[in-house]
Amino acid sequence: MLAKYLAPALLVLTVATLPAGAETMDHSGHDMSGMENAATMAFMEANMKMHAAMEIAFTGNADVDFLRGMIAHHQGAIDMARVVLDHGTDPEVRKLAEAIIAAQTGEIKWMQDWLAKNGG
Secondary structure, three states: OHHHHHHHHHHHHHHHOOOOOHHHEOOOOOEOOOOOOHHHHHHHHHHHHHHHHOOOOOOOOHHHHHHHHHHHHHHHHHHHHHHHHHHOOOHHHHHHHHHHHHHHHHHHHHHHHHHHHOOO
16 A cells, blocks of 8 residues: 555656656757757768678678678668768768768778679
8 A cells, every 4th residue: 555655646746856858858868959950860870771781691701701791881881971061061071971982982892893703
C-alpha cells in the first residue's frame, strides 16, 4: 500500500531535481531540443543512410571489404558536408565542407575504379 503513494512521490522528486533542459535529453544525455531543426534532420538522414550503406555483405577479402565500406563512409561525409553548405554559416567550416566534398569524391572514384579492376 505504501508503494502506491511512494512511487508518484519519487517521480515528482526525480523530475524536480533534473538539471534545466534535461527534459530535452535522450537516454544517453544528448540534447534533443533541436530535433525539428532542418539541419539536424538532414544530418540524421545522412547518418542513417551512411550506416545502412555500410552494412555490406563481407567477402573475406580485406581489400574489397575495406573499400566497399569506405565508399559508403566517404559518401556519408559528402552528404554531411552538403548539409553544412545548405545550412551552415561559418566561412571556415563551409570551406572545409567544400574540401571534403572534392577530396572524398575523388577517393570514391578511385575506390570504385579499383573494385571494378579487381573484381570487387
